[in-house]
Amino acid sequence: MSFSHLLLGILEPAPCHGFALKNAYDVRFGRGRSLGVGQVYATLARLQRDGLAELVGVESGDGPDRRVYAVTSLGVAELSSWLLTPEPPTGYAQSVLFAKTVLALLSDRPADEVLARQRVVHLERMREVRRLGQAGDLVSRLSADHEIAHLDADLRWIELAGKRLEHIAAEHGLSG
Amino acid sequence: MSGPLLAGLGLGVSFGETAALEDVSLSLSAGEVVAVMGTSGSGKSTLLHCLAGVLVPDRGEVSFAGERIDNQSDRRRSDLRLRSFGFVPQFGDLVPELTLLENVALPLRLLQVGRREATGRAAALLDELEVGSAASRRAGAASGGQVQRVAVARALVHCPSVVFADEPTGALDSATGELVLEALVATARDRGSAVLLVTHEAVVASHADREVVVRDGRLDLLAFPTVG
Known part of the structure; x- marks a missing residue:
């Protein structure tokens, strides 16, 4: 499963920062296992490098400033393409x-x-x-x-x- | 009342030379959902018919609420079925000339409940089972999924102690069947009704609190050995 595509899908509805993305992932797909926040930021950096996500602002609060990301139009197209691509059927003979x-x-x-x-x-x-x-x-x-x-x-x-x-x-x- | 709500002890049924059920014991507590699993011809439906007082076993005994019922007259067993039991058959078996609402109100009318109250209770249950909008439709014109939901409503409308469901989703596609089954079990639990669910499918049996397997007319102990 492509983790970067999953993150794109969670980010698509509204811009948000890495920690909120991590929490959303944990709720929807975590199944009791919490995601490391470092993995989220590393993936966001790759998405940004590839033009699929962009930095749109900085959120200030009680703690350190949080960088807010959004999906680009290229990111939306990539996400749509991934969603519509069938997954290969898994082989079960080795169960x-x-x-x-x-x-x-x-x-x-x-x-x-x-x-x-x-x-x-x-x-x-x-x-x-x-x-x-x-x-x-x-x-x-x-x-x-x-x-x-x-x-x-x-x-x-x-x-x-x-x-x-x-x-x-x-x-x-x-x-x- | 202490002890099981419904109990069959050492049940045996033969059709001619063929033993359909041999020394089977099964009990059901109030509010419990139990699945009886088995392949076609295993004897699971015969077991249901014995426990429901439809069929008198050749051997063993059946008791409901602490009272033996297998030795009662046809008329008393029929009255017990009307008052205390509900049935969901595989194909719904609604009266095609009546509307869905009239079908659900029917058990209440047979129990001498007034028309207005019977109709009100039937309509409320149809709403709960998400078929209220089709209440005025003739049963003969309803879809398979609607028919089974209405059969569930008809089985539960008089708040029976036990609901017997024999392959209740066997005539439906798997997705529709799953939703009907969820509705059956949830609605029965809300009313405190116990459910005896006869099925050949594990996915159906997984709705129950526990399951037993009937094979060649006997409880299959190998199917559920002590693990570990």
Whole structure:
């Protein structure tokens, strides 16, 4: 994910200083992890160098003066282009869950138990994410929907893998 | 009342030679949302029908509010369903000739609630479920999403102790289904109604406080082993 584009998107609605940008990022995308303010200022400097953001004023207050930045027209065009560019689909074949299941099968360990245990944890996480999303604002809810959809994809695969194992066991006359 | 609100103990049902349910026990506390998961033909709907007093089990017993119901007459069980239970079927099953408002008011009218009060309560619930603007539409002309929301309203309008929902979003696209399900669970929780949610989908089951899995007519203990 391009951090500079994310910052451009947060900055676009109204000019603001680096610390306010950091706070806005933490609220919308931080997921409990706070962004270092140094990273924000370094990115703002790059955006300014590339003509995508510009310094539009200095805000004075109790503490040190704060430089206020805004997105340039070139920055708006760059942001629009980034938003409309599809992200490459991620490959999932190397997921740890997949690898564990295959290893369990190859070593004659009970793969169905690996899947069943994972299912419990996935469902519990799904329930937790749903609670967090329902307690929050629209962005929290969208974030929860996104995670739930991915957990659901895993769970569907677990179901299908379980069915395949049952079929294979039945074909070979194995029990369970 | 102490103990579970609704409980099935050692339930068994056979259709001819086929055992649809074998020694299944499940209880539901007041206000609790429980999902019964399983694939097609696993016996999950049979379990729902037993607990709801629609089907009398061949073995075991069902009690509601501390009183056995499986040995009651058809008429008493029917009366219990009308007063204390609500149902959300997969396809809504509204009366197509009636308006959406009339469909929701129907359980109240059957319970001898006056027309004005029944209509008022039905209209308020339709508003709460965001289908108030379509209240005067005939059920036969409503969209799938509207029909299921109205089915939710009809199941909850008399503030039942338990709502039984059998694949309540199975006929909807996943996004519409998700919103209907949110509305069902939130509205039931607001009213203190317990919900028994039958589904084959994990994403639906994740709306519940807990879930059990039925496989080949039995509770599947392998599906939820003790982790760690």
